[in-house]
Amino acid sequence: xxxxxxxxxxxxxxxxxxxxARGGARVALLTKGTGGLQLSQGTVDILGYSxxxxxxxxxxxxxxxxxxxxxxxxxxxxAEVGAAADYLKELVGPGLLVGDPAVNLQLxxxxxxxxxxxxxxxxxxxxACVDGAKFVIVGLSRxxxxxxxxxxxxxxxTELPGGGxxxxxxxxxxxxxxxxxxxxxxxxxxxxxxxxGYRRRFAQAVKAVVEPGETVGLPAVLGxxxxxxxxxxxxxxxxxxxxxxxxxxxxxxMRLNRTLTQLAKDAGVRYVPGSRVGGFSASxxxxxxxxxxxxxxxRDFRADAFLLxxxxxxxxxxxxxxxxxxxxxxxxxxxxxxxxxxVHGDYWGEAQPLFTVGVETDERMRVRTPRGDVVxxxxxxxxxxxxxxxxxxxKSGEGIALASAVKAADAILAAAESTTSQGVxx
Amino acid sequence: MKTLSxxxxxxxxxxxxxxxxxxVAMRGYSAILVDRADLGQGTTGRxxxxxxxxxxxxxxxxxxxxxxxxxxxxxxxxxxxxxxxTGGYFVATHxxxxxxxxxxxxxxxxxxxxxxxVSVAEVLKxxxxxxPKISRAFKVLDGSVDGWQLVWSxxxxxxxxxxxxxxxxxVTKIERxxxxxxxxxxxxxxxxxxxxxxxxxVLNCAAAxxxxxxxxxxxxxxxxxxxxxxxxxxxxxxxxxVVNRLTYPADGDILVPVHTVCIIGTTDQKAxxxxxxxxxxxxxxxxxxxxxxxxxxxxxxxxxxxxxGARPLVKDSRVGSGDTxxxxxxxxxxxxxxxxxxxxxxxxxxxxxxxxxxMAKNVVDAMCAQLDDPRPCTTADEQVPGSEDRKxxxxxxxxxxxxxxxxxxxxxxxxxLMSKGMFTRALADQPKGNFDDLRRQLRLGMGPCxxxxxxxxATGVAHQSEHIDIERATGLMRLFxxxxxxxxxxxLYGDQVRQTALDNWIFQGTLDVEHLPGPTHEEVV
Numbered sequence: 001x002x003x004x005x006x007x008x009x010x011x012x013x014x015x016x017x018x019x020x021a022r023g024g025a026r027v028a029l030l031t032k033g034t035g036g037l038q039l040s041q042g043t044v045d046i047l048g049y050s051x052x053x054x055x056x057x058x059x060x061x062x063x064x065x066x067x068x069x070x071x072x073x074x075x076x077x078x079a080e081v082g083a084a085a086d087y088l089k090e091l092v093g094p095g096l097l098v099g100d101p102a103v104n105l106q107l108x109x110x111x112x113x114x115x116x117x118x119x120x121x122x123x124x125x126x127x128a129c130v131d132g133a134k135f136v137i138v139g140l141s142r143x144x145x146x147x148x149x150x151x152x153x154x155x156x157x158t159e160l161p162g163g164g165x166x167x168x169x170x171x172x173x174x175x176x177x178x179x180x181x182x183x184x185x186x187x188x189x190x191x192x193x194x195x196x197g198y199r200r201r202f203a204q205a206v207k208a209v210v211e212p213g214e215t216v217g218l219p220a221v222l223g224x225x226x227x228x229x230x231x232x233x234x235x236x237x238x239x240x241x242x243x244x245x246x247x248x249x250x251x252x253x254m255r256l257n258r259t260l261t262q263l264a265k266d267a268g269v270r271y272v273p274g275s276r277v278g279g280f281s282a283s284x285x286x287x288x289x290x291x292x293x294x295x296x297x298x299r300d301f302r303a304d305a306f307l308l309x310x311x312x313x314x315x316x317x318x319x320x321x322x323x324x325x326x327x328x329x330x331x332x333x334x335x336x337x338x339x340x341x342x343v344h345g346d347y348w349g350e351a352q353p354l355f356t357v358g359v360e361t362d363e364r365m366r367v368r369t370p371r372g373d374v375v376x377x378x379x380x381x382x383x384x385x386x387x388x389x390x391x392x393x394x395k396s397g398e399g400i401a402l403a404s405a406v407k408a409a410d411a412i413l414a415a416a417e418s419t420t421s422q423g424v425x426x
Numbered sequence: 427m428k429t430l431s432x433x434x435x436x437x438x439x440x441x442x443x444x445x446x447x448x449x450v451a452m453r454g455y456s457a458i459l460v461d462r463a464d465l466g467q468g469t470t471g472r473x474x475x476x477x478x479x480x481x482x483x484x485x486x487x488x489x490x491x492x493x494x495x496x497x498x499x500x501x502x503x504x505x506x507x508x509x510x511x512t513g514g515y516f517v518a519t520h521x522x523x524x525x526x527x528x529x530x531x532x533x534x535x536x537x538x539x540x541x542x543x544v545s546v547a548e549v550l551k552x553x554x555x556x557x558p559k560i561s562r563a564f565k566v567l568d569g570s571v572d573g574w575q576l577v578w579s580x581x582x583x584x585x586x587x588x589x590x591x592x593x594x595x596x597v598t599k600i601e602r603x604x605x606x607x608x609x610x611x612x613x614x615x616x617x618x619x620x621x622x623x624x625x626x627x628v629l630n631c632a633a634a635x636x637x638x639x640x641x642x643x644x645x646x647x648x649x650x651x652x653x654x655x656x657x658x659x660x661x662x663x664x665x666x667x668v669v670n671r672l673t674y675p676a677d678g679d680i681l682v683p684v685h686t687v688c689i690i691g692t693t694d695q696k697a698x699x700x701x702x703x704x705x706x707x708x709x710x711x712x713x714x715x716x717x718x719x720x721x722x723x724x725x726x727x728x729x730x731x732x733x734x735g736a737r738p739l740v741k742d743s744r745v746g747s748g749d750t751x752x753x754x755x756x757x758x759x760x761x762x763x764x765x766x767x768x769x770x771x772x773x774x775x776x777x778x779x780x781x782x783x784x785m786a787k788n789v790v791d792a793m794c795a796q797l798d799d800p801r802p803c804t805t806a807d808e809q810v811p812g813s814e815d816r817k818x819x820x821x822x823x824x825x826x827x828x829x830x831x832x833x834x835x836x837x838x839x840x841x842x843l844m845s846k847g848m849f850t851r852a853l854a855d856q857p858k859g860n861f862d863d864l865r866r867q868l869r870l871g872m873g874p875c876x877x878x879x880x881x882x883x884a885t886g887v888a889h890q891s892e893h894i895d896i897e898r899a900t901g902l903m904r905l906f907x908x909x910x911x912x913x914x915x916x917x918l919y920g921d922q923v924r925q926t927a928l929d930n931w932i933f934q935g936t937l938d939v940e941h942l943p944g945p946t947h948e949e950v951v
Contacts, residue, residue, distance in 0.1 A: 039928065041936055053941075111882060111903075113938040144836045144846070147886025153896035158943045183836040247879060247932045314927035322714055322725040322919045343918045347911035348904075348940070354918070355927065392935035 001026045002416035005290060005303040006269075007277055007330060008317070010036035012383030012401035013309035014260040015088055019409040020307075021267035025416065028301055029269050030292055032276040035257060036311050036384065041245035042220065042252020044085055044119035044402070046101055047073075048395025053161050057118055057399070058082050058102045070336065070356075070388040073396070075363065076403040084402035089119055092259050095227040098122045106130075106161050108137075108217065110146055110244050112154025114161060116395055121252050123222060123230035126215050127242030129155065131164025137217040137244075138206055139172040142184045145246045146219040148172055168217070171209045175202055189221035190251040193229050203236035215240040220252050227255060272301075277330050286377045287331070304378060304419075305412040308333075308359070308367070309405065311384035318357060318385070326357050331379060333359050334369045336387040351390040358387030364415075365408035378415075380408040431624040432458040432590070434793070435610045436631055437597055437639050439463075440470035441573065441779050443631035444580040445786030445805070450629070451587035452808075453790065453801040458623055459581065459589065460612050462596035464863045466577040468700075469633055470779060471866060472735030474657050474691035475684035476668060477501060477509055477569035478780040481516055481541065484533030486675050490756045490778070491537040497781045498567060500806045501576070507812050508575035510819040512683055514568025514668030515549055516541075519719045520559040522673050527562045530672060534564070541566050553665045555721045568668035570684045572819070573779060574866040579810040586811060594858070595621060600628060600643035600771070605763075607643060607770035616858045627793055630773040633738035634700035640773050645766040650775050652700040652736035655692035656709050658917055661728040661874040663688045663821075664721050671720065678716025685821070686842060686873060687730065690717050694737070703734035705916035729917040730874055730925075731910075738775040757785045759792050769796065838887065839880035841873020849887055857893045861906040876922075877910045878929035882937065901945045907933065 002025045006017045009031035017029045046057035047064060054060045058078040065074040073081070085101035099105055099119040106129045109115045114129045127135070135155065139148035148170030155168040177184040177192045192198045210216055216234075220243035223229025234241040245252055265271055278298065279291035289302040308330060310317035318335070320326045324342055326335055335357050342354035359367045365380045382404035384391065391397035432455075436447045439461030447459040461467070480494035502509045518524045527543075534541045542565045549556055549563045581591045594615040601609035607628050612621045632639045633650065640648040663683040671679040677693045693709045710732065717724030740758040757777035762768045774789040787803040794800050809816065824843040828835075836846040852864050861884055864870055870884060871877030881903055889899035918926060933939045 039931055049941075109937045111885070111900075111937045111939060111942060113940075113942045115938040115941070142836075144838065144883050144886075147883075147889060150886045150889050150896070150899065153889075154900060154942055157896065180833055182834060183832070245936055247882065247936055248928075250936070312927060313923050314931060316924055320919050320923045322729075323711075324919060343915045345912060345915050347908040352915075354923065355930070392930045393940070395935075395938075397935070 002305070002413070003303040004305045004307065004412055005030060005301050006307045006309055007031070007290070008309035008311060008315070008383070009034070009261070009273070010309060010311055010315070010383055010401065011040070011088070011256070011260070011398055012405040013307070014264055015091070015402055016307055016309060016382055016405035016409040017264045017269045018091065018260065018267050019087070019406060020412060021264065021269045023409065023413040025413065027269045028272060028303070029264060030272045030275070030277055030290070030301065032274070033315070034273075036315060037253040037257035037260070038250055039248045039314070040250055040253040040397070041117065042121050042250055042256055043107075043117040043124070043245070044088065044097065044101070044398040045395040046081060046085060046118040046399035048104065048116035049393065053116055055104055055161070056102055057104055068388065072386040072389055072400045072404060075361065076400070076407065080407060081399050081403040084406040085119060085399065087406055088402055091263060092256060094122065096121055096255060096259060098125060108151060108155055108244055110151060110219070110246050112151040112158070114155070114158055118399070121243065121255070123220070123241070123243045123252070125242065126240040127217055127244065129158075129160050129166055130162060131160060131166070133166035134214050135166060135168035135217050136210055136214040137168055137170045138209060139170065140189065140219065141172050141174045142177060142182050143186060143189060143219060143221070144183060145186060146244070151217065151244065173205045173209060175205050185249070186219060186221040186246050186251055187224070187249055190224040193221065193223045193233075194226045196232070199229060199233055200236060203233050206233070207237045210237060210239050215242065217242050217244055219243070220245045220250065224251055224254060225258070280331060282376060287379055290330070305415065306379050307408050307412065308379060308381045308385055309383045312358060313355065315384070320354065328359065328385070331376070333367050333375055336360050336370050351393055355390055356388050358385050360387055364411035365404055366411070380412060382408045427620045427622065429622045429624065430458060430590075432456045433625065434627045434629060435460065435623050435625045436629045437610070438631035438633060438635070439465040439577065439581070439591070439593060440468050440631065440633055441466070441577055441782035442633060442774060442777065442785055444577040444584070445782045446629050446631050446789060447589050447591070448580045448584040448587070449786040449790045449803060449805050450793075451584040451589040452804050453794070457584065457589040458592060459584070460592045460595040460597060460610065462594070462615065464593050464859070464866065465581055465591070466574040466866060468635070469735045469738065470573045470577055472657070472733045473573060473779060474680060474682045474689045475570045475573065476680060476682045476780075477571040478778065479514060479566035479568040480537060480539035481514070481534060481564070481566040481568065482670060482675055484537050484539050485529055487756065488533060488537045490781070491533070491539050493784055494778065494780045495537065495539045497784050498569065500783060501571065501780065502569055502818065503816070504806065504808065505576055505579055505810050505813050506816050506818045508579060508819065509569050509571045510821070511569050512667050514566045514670060515544075515553070516564040516566060516670045516672040517549060517556065517560040517720070518562040518672040519557055520561065521719065522671060524562040527564065527672055531564065539566065553667055553669065555664050556669060557720060557722050562672065564672065568670070570668065570682050571779070572685065576779070578867065579812050582812070583808070583810040592621070597639060597642060600639070602644065602768060605767055605769055607768065627770045627797070629789060629793065630771065633775055634736040636738060636773050636775045640762070640771070643762070643768060643771050645762050645768060645771065648760060648773055649741045651739045651741050652697040652703070653739045654695045654697040654703045654734050654736055656705050656713065656732060656734045657689050657691040658710065658713050658729050659687040659689050659731045661687065661730045664724070664727060669720050678713050681717065681720050685869060697736060700736035703736060705732050705734050707916070710917055726920070728874070728921040729919070730876060730922055731872070731913040732917040733913050740775045757781065757788065759789050761792065761796065763796060772796075838883045839870055839873065841875055842869040844868050844870055844880070846887060849884060850891065853888060853891055857891070861902050862909055871906065871910055875925060875929065876914055877906060878925065878932055881906055897945055900942055903939070904945070907939070
């Protein structure tokens with residue numbers, strides 16, 4: 001049986017691990033932390049800006065790749081990206097993701113910007129910013145990461161992407177998430193809202209401020225493990241309801257993360273959290289094993305293939321030292337580093353070159369040097385570690401992660417098949 | 427247009443100007459202070475936070491050493507809430523000559539700077555991260571001081587004596603009536619209104635910008651040469667005491683614990699324009715190398731912010747070296763009645779933050795002499811507002827406050843334990859202020875996340891106040907993010923890259939701030 005080690009438990013690592021396990025591989029998923037989904041919106045971005053606002057992301061991909069030759073999308077075509085997004089959608093089901101990868105939704109952010117994304121939680125889609133929409137944005141006085149007037153009034157002064165205007169007003173209600181607390185986190189509210197009794201009280205307080213014909217925007221805290229909590233709230237309030245994602249920790253991101261982690265375990269993936277990969281051994285142009293620092297001493301994980309899905313700078317996978325030398329921390333892989341200064345002083349200006357640093361891959365997602373040579377025959381990469389994208393600006397993070405993860409997983413499975421068939425032949 | 431009048435107009439809201447306005451007000455003059463920006467927005471806020479024991483100057487500048495030692499005691503007492511009595515050490519690193527310590531000790535004795543030679547083991551016990559290869563150490567009474575608290579409390583003291591403090595008032599002209607100063611003309615930067623202040627006396631405390639002010643009064647060629655120095659804040663205190671290198675004053679010879687961070691400084695580069703200081707990568711590297719000497723592993727520690735300040739060094743070719751304007755080394759007072767035949771204008775520059783009160787006393791004494799109106803200085807004898815309890819700052823004070831109010835108030839900035847109540851009160855006091863003005867008083871956005879989590883909260887809370895509409899609130903956030911970046915990008919390496927990536931995910935990724943509706947008027951001040 002083919003053995004695969006996936007390193008990193010963000011959306012790329014989780015999806016690849018599931019796909020590999022379901023494809024017949026024996027998979028170990030090694031992860032230092034909880035993975036990047038908790039920092040996400042709980043949506044699937046494919047391409048939001050190019051640099052103008054994108055309405056149909058899959059249609060825009062070819063043109064985008066053409067003008068960004070070093071971008072991960074230059075190696076991932078629209079069909080692969082669309083199929084990968086659909087794959088995730090099917091994995092988690094319509095309770096967590098809906099939408100069409102080919103069409104961007106335009107959803108409000110927690111400061112009242114209108115943000116494009118392709119797939120979203122069904123709890124968010126009633127917030128689509130279309131002409132004539134009528135929102136009441138409801139804030140919680142004990143939750144400091146959401147200011148309903150800020151959201152509503154910025155939305156009010158926005159000319160909508162599809163043309164026209166919406167009308168929104170903000171209102172704050174005082175609901176206690178945990179007795180004695182005035183400073184409750186979104187997660188505390190989300191856990192409280194998993195309880196149906198609390199939901200009823202919460203819904204009553206919201207209902208009191210809603211006027212007929214209004215759609216209700218709430219911070220994205222409407223239940224953590226109970227994925228139907230938001231829908232029940234909508235019914236209790238008697239109005240359409242939508243969630244607006246908050247800064248981390250992101251409750252919608254945690255819902256995806258928990259669901260995917262469970263799916264991975266269910267598929268037989270051995271999930272090993274809590275330690276950083278601290279070394280590896282290689283021979284004959286292949287990596288034989290990676291070493292995990294665990295209690296009782298380092299432990300080797302041998303495998304036929306290794307998928308690096310460790311993310312970028314935000315996860316610590318890439319590290320720029322005080323001399324501005326950038327390192328990939330697991331395999332010390334060669335990186336594509338732009339020429340010239342890596343950082344500049346214009347906050348609102350061009351993307352910072354530093355954040356485009358990453359690894360390059362061949363057409364099978366194997367890591368190669370900037371000159372084009374494969375570094376190790378069996379080391380693949382997917383997601384945030386790939387060079388050339390400014391994901392937060394392009395709104396391209398999940399699209400890149402999913403397409404590269406699926407592609408890498410399929411390449412790994414295909415490599416095993418060809419080895420097996422060769423083995424049979426000899 | 428608005429017309430005001432005062433006996434004295436003080437130009438410049440740094441430490442010198444704040445000290446001067448307090449001094450003149452306490453001597454019974456009516457006074458108005460004007461600054462083109464916020465108090466402590468220039469050099470005063472852009473330094474390393476050291477309240478000198480005097481030890482730094484015992485060999486190179488004995489007169490300043492004695493002044494520092496005396497003023498250190500006074501400031502620690504009258505502005506106790508702004509000063510932390512950290513104590514400090516002078517240490518000979520392995521590249522320094524320990525024998526120089528004998529010269530230093532003699533200098534300290536001669537200049538009456540209190541000190542005590544201590545064993546290396548004692549230093550390492552108190553400060554375990556200090557380089558164990560140090561060969562010799564002296565303990566001194568260094569402290570750290572919050573420049574903004576220092577300035578604001580002096581200004582608030584002046585207000586109690588009737589002075590007016592006009593921030594964001596840019597001086598555009600100084601009118602004269604024959605051989606006398608008659609009026610200071612300003613523009614209110616927040617409203618665009620012209621403000622004319624009739625006065626008999628102008629005290630030019632604009633420091634690195636002092637030449638420009640003197641020029642407006644028709645006194646050309648006052649050359650205040652900005653000596654630029656960079657400072658880098660690390661994300662926590664690597665030491666709890668000030669650590670100085672036991673050498674002749676040089677670049678990168680000091681590490682100062684201030685509030686939640688510690689600051690390494692500094693360099694000295696001649697600059698052409700105090701408004702265009704550069705934080706060069708090679709200077710950053712130089713500071714990091716110096717940090718390694720004092721604290722091994724310094725390069726692996728996390729730098730969170732850098733800034734450059736402009737020391738106001740006076741060079742005046744028109745005044746001979748025998749001139750008495752050298753009231754003390756390091757501080758210079760130019761009497762324009764002697765130099766340019768203009769009565770009612772004195773320019774003061776140079777000096778150190780530690781001796782700001784003494785500088786103020788000297789320039790106000792000079793004014794009284796010119797007016798032939800001797801009045802005694804009383805600034806050393808009275809606590810400033812906020813320091814009545816004579817308690818010195820301690821690092822844990824906010825933790826204690828939050829423990830008391832955590833069930834009634836929210837924490838907007840976890841890094842600096844800044845509560846919502848603190849923010850709304852400061853905003854009510856300064857309704858036209860921007861987030862940087864509030865930051866200087868509250869440390870908003872000054873911790874490890876550099877505004878990553880608190881900027882949006884501050885925006886939301888500010889927007890809830892009745893003065894700030896949606897466009898201004900959004901503009902304030904944009905301006906704050908842009909301004910924070912000025913001090914982040916020059917030191918962007920190591921774990922701060924990771925933090926910046928997270929912050930970018932929040933602001934661009936999740937909030938999409940780039941695509942908020944554009945302002946019809948971009949906040950610039």
